[in-house]
Amino acid sequence: MPSPAPASIERVTETQVPVRDVSDEALAxxxxxxxVTARVTVIRxxxxxxxxxxRELWHFRELLARLAWRDIAVRYKQTSIGVAWAILQPxxxxxxxxxxxxxxxNFPSKGLQxxxxxxxxxxxxxxxxxxxxxxxxxxxxxxxxVTKIYFPRVMLPLAGVTVPIVDFLLAFGxxxxxxxxxxxxxxxxxxxxxxxxxxALVTALGVGLLFSAVNVRYRxxxxxxxxxxxxxxxxxxxxYALDKxxxxxxxxxxxxxxxxxxxxFQWGVVxxxxxxxxxxxxxxxxxxxxxxxxxxxxxxxxxxxxxTI
Amino acid sequence: MANAISVEExxxxxKIGELQxxxxxxxxxxxxxxxxxxxxxxxxxxxxxxxxxDVSFQLAEGGVLxxxxxxGAGKSTLLKILTRITTPTSGQAQIRGQVGSLLxxxxxxxxxxxxxxxxxxxxxxxxxxxxxxxxxxxxxxxxAGVEQFIDTPVKRYSSGMSVRLAFAVxxxxxxxxxxxxxxxxxxxxxxxxxxxxxxxDFSSSGRTVIFVSHQMQSVAQLCExxxxxxxxxxxxxxxxxxxxxxxxxxxxxxxxxxxWPDLMAAPGDDLVRLRSVRVVQDxxxxxxxxxxxxxxxxxxxRVMRGGGPAIFPKLxxxxxxxxxxxxxxxxxxxxxxxxxxxxxxxxxxIPGNYLNEGLATVQVGVCSLRASKLRPHAGMNDAVSFxxxxxxxxxxxxxxxxxQWQGVVRPLLDWTTxxx
Numbered sequence: 001m002p003s004p005a006p007a008s009i010e011r012v013t014e015t016q017v018p019v020r021d022v023s024d025e026a027l028a029x030x031x032x033x034x035x036v037t038a039r040v041t042v043i044r045x046x047x048x049x050x051x052x053x054x055r056e057l058w059h060f061r062e063l064l065a066r067l068a069w070r071d072i073a074v075r076y077k078q079t080s081i082g083v084a085w086a087i088l089q090p091x092x093x094x095x096x097x098x099x100x101x102x103x104x105x106n107f108p109s110k111g112l113q114x115x116x117x118x119x120x121x122x123x124x125x126x127x128x129x130x131x132x133x134x135x136x137x138x139x140x141x142x143x144x145x146v147t148k149i150y151f152p153r154v155m156l157p158l159a160g161v162t163v164p165i166v167d168f169l170l171a172f173g174x175x176x177x178x179x180x181x182x183x184x185x186x187x188x189x190x191x192x193x194x195x196x197x198x199x200a201l202v203t204a205l206g207v208g209l210l211f212s213a214v215n216v217r218y219r220x221x222x223x224x225x226x227x228x229x230x231x232x233x234x235x236x237x238x239x240y241a242l243d244k245x246x247x248x249x250x251x252x253x254x255x256x257x258x259x260x261x262x263x264x265f266q267w268g269v270v271x272x273x274x275x276x277x278x279x280x281x282x283x284x285x286x287x288x289x290x291x292x293x294x295x296x297x298x299x300x301x302x303x304x305x306x307x308t309i
Numbered sequence: 310m311a312n313a314i315s316v317e318e319x320x321x322x323x324k325i326g327e328l329q330x331x332x333x334x335x336x337x338x339x340x341x342x343x344x345x346x347x348x349x350x351x352x353x354x355x356x357x358x359x360x361x362x363d364v365s366f367q368l369a370e371g372g373v374l375x376x377x378x379x380x381g382a383g384k385s386t387l388l389k390i391l392t393r394i395t396t397p398t399s400g401q402a403q404i405r406g407q408v409g410s411l412l413x414x415x416x417x418x419x420x421x422x423x424x425x426x427x428x429x430x431x432x433x434x435x436x437x438x439x440x441x442x443x444x445x446x447x448x449x450x451x452x453a454g455v456e457q458f459i460d461t462p463v464k465r466y467s468s469g470m471s472v473r474l475a476f477a478v479x480x481x482x483x484x485x486x487x488x489x490x491x492x493x494x495x496x497x498x499x500x501x502x503x504x505x506x507x508x509x510d511f512s513s514s515g516r517t518v519i520f521v522s523h524q525m526q527s528v529a530q531l532c533e534x535x536x537x538x539x540x541x542x543x544x545x546x547x548x549x550x551x552x553x554x555x556x557x558x559x560x561x562x563x564x565x566x567x568x569w570p571d572l573m574a575a576p577g578d579d580l581v582r583l584r585s586v587r588v589v590q591d592x593x594x595x596x597x598x599x600x601x602x603x604x605x606x607x608x609x610x611r612v613m614r615g616g617g618p619a620i621f622p623k624l625x626x627x628x629x630x631x632x633x634x635x636x637x638x639x640x641x642x643x644x645x646x647x648x649x650x651x652x653x654x655x656x657x658x659i660p661g662n663y664l665n666e667g668l669a670t671v672q673v674g675v676c677s678l679r680a681s682k683l684r685p686h687a688g689m690n691d692a693v694s695f696x697x698x699x700x701x702x703x704x705x706x707x708x709x710x711x712x713q714w715q716g717v718v719r720p721l722l723d724w725t726t727x728x729x
Contacts, residue, residue, distance in 0.1 A: 218335035
């Protein structure tokens with residue numbers, strides 16, 4: 001290909017490029033070859049209310065792992081303090097909260113030293129808030145992938161809530177140190193901690209699915225998210241313990257799944273009172289609603305992502 | 310059914326307003342929604358455009374099909390539907406076998422990651438399994454010729470190196486059906502030759518290929534059969550030599566001039582209507598222009614009534630790959646006030662030694678500004694087109710260099726050199 005393009009119409013017809021000529025028979029045969037038995041992809045207009053194809057998600061599992069791994073690798077390569085950041089962020093937040101809310105505010109802390117109360121609440125909270133922010137921007141920040149290749153788009157918000165788990169595990173190390181320092185020990189209920197963390201994941205995924213899809217059309221979503229999250233934190237029992245609130249207030253706050261996550265997590269890791277079963281069920285219900293709404297909205301607009309993004 | 314690909318009445322429509330309101334803000338949209346409720350207005354009616362309309366064809370296993378057509382003819386939409394990046398509005402398609410696509414080499418490359426990491430990332434993005442990538446890894450690295458740098462972040466690669474690596478990954482895909490869009494548009498001549506070679510190997514090994522390109526030479530060389538799309542529909546489907554020849558004779562759809570004898574049928578509204586658009590050089594209409602001399606785009610229009618907003622002529626130039634080369638409008642003060650009714654002929658002069666070689670397509674319009682947004686009154690996409698040619702006499706921006714010269718523009722710059 002010496003020249004970039006036909007410089008003129010005439011020139012091409014003149015130069016007589018090497019042409020792969022075929023006989024008429026071959027051409028006719030090219031629309032009826034031997035039968036093949038292979039995977040058949042059928043492409044149709046999208047259903048109005050598409051379901052989530054779990055088999056397909058499973059088929060693409062390696063891509064999910066690869067995307068999550070990419071985000072982790074890039075994150076720890078790009079930031080100068082790397083791993084330390086995952087620990088410093090919750091730790092410094094805890095220090096500030098302890099001074100502001102613990103010392104000056106004298107906020108309730110379930111009878112624990114404010115430091116360990118705050119840190120054990122910040123761990124699931126920071127996991128949740130980074131999951132929400134990274135999954136909400138996941139479609140737009142992977143524009144090149146969305147417009148160039150096919151894969152279930154759900155992968156992107158899903159990778160967004162997977163990656164912060166690494167930060168969570170790193171920051172958990174500090175909590176182990178705090179157990180010894182403050183002589184506050186986990187109870188057997190720690191076996192439930194992963195379940196409560198899963199609740200945070202599902203909630204974050206629901207919110208992330210919704211906002212990532214909205215973000216495709218509306219570019220002001222990234223400005224909305226930090227604001228939403230900072231409000232949300234004050235209603236989740238991160239800076240103050242919810243057990244001093246009136247009974248009815250606690251029931252209302254149970255609509256926020258993060259209250260159950262934090263209560264349940266603290267129950268295991270720092271041995272506070274177990275979360276109230278009824279309120280936890282309300283939270284599970286709210287989580288389910290958020291997830292279903294987020295997923296439905298996402299799937300509904302998924303066919304348009306590549307066209308609008 | 311022995312067809313690898315079978316497409317039946319595939320159509321895709323967009324709503325024009327829908328696309329324009331993309332990138333909007335939630336705030337604006339909510340405000341508009343509230344206004345509609347308060348004033349009891351209906352949702353604005355959007356005009357529908359068909360990117361693809363009732364396209365049907367069958368391709369047998371092992372067939373190599375080329376798809377040609379000018380910008381916006383629906384070629385890329387067709388590929389995007391077949392690769393499932395976007396969905397059709399109606400109709401259906403069936404593909405037998407594993408599908409691989411090369412819509413752009415290097416999709417998903419991340420500059421911070423090393424060559425090795427990017428091979429794995431890009432491989433899985435293109436649908437390879439981990440084991441497959443591990444198996445082909447040495448071959449990929451050798452093909453790209455980047456052995457020494459494989460553990461260096463890609464941001465330190467030269468652009469040639471990263472394109473080679475990206476192509477090496479893509480070239481080692483082994484799907485049963487391969488969909489290719491304009492990959493040959495990147496890289497130097499040597500690289501393009503290798504791409505073509507690889508694709509020939511691919512098709513001779515009995516796999517099915519759909520190949521979309523603007524480059525008629527490679528289409529004719531690679532494909533036995535070609536589909537010519539225009540405005541979303543199939544114009545012709547047949548042997549590549551014949552279809553390509555007729556396509557070239559048709560002058561790529563848009564010619565060097567366009568005249569609307571019937572004013573009422575011309576593009577426009579109650580304020581302005583287009584009358585003619587013409588490409589001129591050296592005082593004559595020209596389909597092929599010399600890169601060294603200025604080219605004029607002549608826009609004739611009629612202002613139908615007085616009292617409208619202040620209007621001005623505008624144009625947009627698109628290169629053969631669909632890149633917008635530039636937008637330009639007449640900023641002279643004569644358009645500051647309301648233009649009197651009558652006929653006007655505006656010519657925009659594109660300087661010599663500015664455009665790159667190849668086909669340029671011009672969109673023209675007569676617009677006004679409202680709330681700092683462009684509002685077209687009369688306009689046309691693909692109004693005219695022309696070929697920019699370099700006679701190669703050494704006095705253009707490429708000097709005596711004869712190889713591929715990348716870029717949307719190719720200006721002749723002023724160079725100064727001092728001896729120090």
